Amino acid sequence: MTPEQVLKDNFGFTKFRNGQEAVISRVMAGKNVLAVMPTGGGKSLCYQIPALVNSGVTIVVSPLISLMKDQVDALKQNGIAAAAINSTIPQEAVNPILRQAYEGKVKLIYVTPERLNMEYFRYQLNFLPVDLIAIDEAHCISQWGHDFRPAYRQLRSAIAGLRSQPNTLALTATATPTVREDIGHQLGIDPANFVITSFTRPNITFRVVHPENSTRCYIREYLTAHRDEAGIIYVNTRKGVDELTAYLLEHHFPVAAYHAGMDPADRARVQDDFQFDRVNTIVATSAFGMGIDKSNVRFVLHATSAQNIESYYQEAGRAGRDGLPSEAVLIYHPNDLRQYRWFIDQSTADDDYRDRQYQKLQAVANYASTPECLQQYIVRYFGQDCPPCGHCSNCTDERTVQDITAESQAVLKLVQELHGRFGKGVVAQAATGSHNQRMQEIGAPSLANFGALQKLTKQAAASLIDYLVAIGVLKTAGAQYPVIQVGKRGWAVLEGEQTVTRRQEKSPDRSRTQVEE
Ligand code: ADP
Ligand code: ZN
Secondary structure, eight states: OOHHHHHHHTTOOSSOOTTHHHHHHHHHTTOOEEEEOOTTSOHHHHHHHHHHHSSSEEEEEOSOHHHHHHHHHHHHHTTOOEEEESTTSOHHHHHHHHHHHHTTSOOEEEEOHHHHTOHHHHHHHTTSOEEEEEETTGGGGOTTSSSOOGGGGGHHHHHHTOTTOOEEEEEESOOOHHHHHHHHHHHTOOGGGEEEOOOOOTTEEEEEEOOSSOHHHHHHHHHHHTTTSEEEEEOSSHHHHHHHHHHHHHTTOOEEEEOTTSOHHHHHHHHHHHHTTSOOEEEEOTTSSTTOOOTTEEEEEESSOOSSHHHHHHHHTTTTTTSSOEEEEEEOOHHHHHHHHHHHHHOOSOHHHHHHHHHHHHHHHHHHHOOSOHHHHHHHHTTOOOOOOSOSTTTTOOSOEEEOHHHHHHHHHHHHHTTTOSOHHHHHHHHHTOOSHHHHHTTGGGSTTTTTTTTSOHHHHHHHHHHHHHTTSEEEESSSSOEEEEOTTHHHHHTTSSOOEEEOOSSTTOOSSOOOO
16 A cells, blocks of 8 residues: 555545655655644644554554543544553553554554653563654653653663664654754754644734733623634633633633543543534633644634743644634733743752743743734744734734834833843833832932833833833843843944834723733
8 A cells, every 4th residue: 555545545635735745755765754743734644654554563652641542542433453552551451452463453552652661561562563653742852842751862762672673753843943953863863854844824813912901801702703613712720711611601602611620521521512513612721632633623712821832833723724714812911921930930940941931931922022923923933934924913913103212212221221130020110210119229210211201101111121022122131030131133223223113002001011020
């Protein structure tokens, strides 16, 4: 059987998607390959097809047991013999699976990385003709990624110890150039065999909203306008999910909640109801979505922000897998990031790791404040480029452009007067001329530019600072307690060589941004 035949006969698809053929042909040629494709891009087929074409067995390393079960079930439905071996499978069921694999009756075995690292399991595998090791969510191997998982680190030596010398296929949806290099380095994959497909999702309209009223009002209006469409609303805590669900039910929106604190039967029911269109809107934590294969999701709202662009794009990317127009809306509230910052503060991870998490948070803040195309911002974050999408909330922003060079210069001078030693809250207070003890302590009232933006509220000044950071006029330095300093573009602005513009805010004192401290 050829890959094309398997595509048609086993999966019922007529043609390969972008990147699939390039990956499969390299895998079939015995190369180690890294496939970077966006969520929904069709990564699974990249190893499932070789698994069926090859004579031996394919081992799929997958980080989540719940995800494994879904994939095995889906394959079985397509008449493909697959099995999972993990801690939920009783030991006495493992040997029969391996025997079936030996007899060619099981072609794919899903395991956790921990399992493949077990010496006894590898001893057992050595009785099988293993052709290929597919490593899903391969970014977990890198400390630079957002989901580092130590067991991934040992995979290379585990694979090298297998008698049948299988080749490796690493797959991920989220890899910045650094992570890619790291994956390649750690798994022995030549960059010539990196297959990286476009990260753009042209059918998704990205929006950032800074709700004028409450987030809840915004969601109600949104749901009213999108009544018959399937959508997911992400909230970052279980409690938040329960509260928003109760609120929406009270207002007669037929939504269902999903989070990892619910009992498994309830979760399975909600997932099914969504899959089969019995419930249109799910309010969920990030636990919802992995392994959900619903193609007609029309919108993904983030009622609270994700904590990095990687997760945001993965979750937002669950919209519009069918290629039809869809929306991904980030309802941005700086307090969400403040909460994440606190979590990172509390974590016991090493400093490098924490610094990277702080940087990732800053990238989310910049996403929420950038005037540039949102799709372009995301794609550039992942080390690629694309032209402006033409339909995101920035590309279609029709508010008049204002020259804010004078205000920007005032803030820049103030930042210099403060010697770049203070955070956004202090700079905003000094810019608006707040009179409080903190200002006295640092001698702010005697600075030339103290109160230079008196006409703005503190919130508006903080929002201006966010904006100036997002466009590189200012920058943040230091991770845990970021201070505001003059950015790359700031020097030219101070010299009067560059002007700064911004879309006009609806009303100058609207609390578009809340001060973090
Ligand atoms: P990923 O793992 O990259 O997020 P999946 O492998 O789950 O994506 O695939 C997403 C969806 O696309 C699935 O419903 C899958 O059946 C479908 N799909 C994959 N490849 C093709 C193809 N060549 N033609 C049509 N549909 C495809
Ligand atoms: Zn755009």
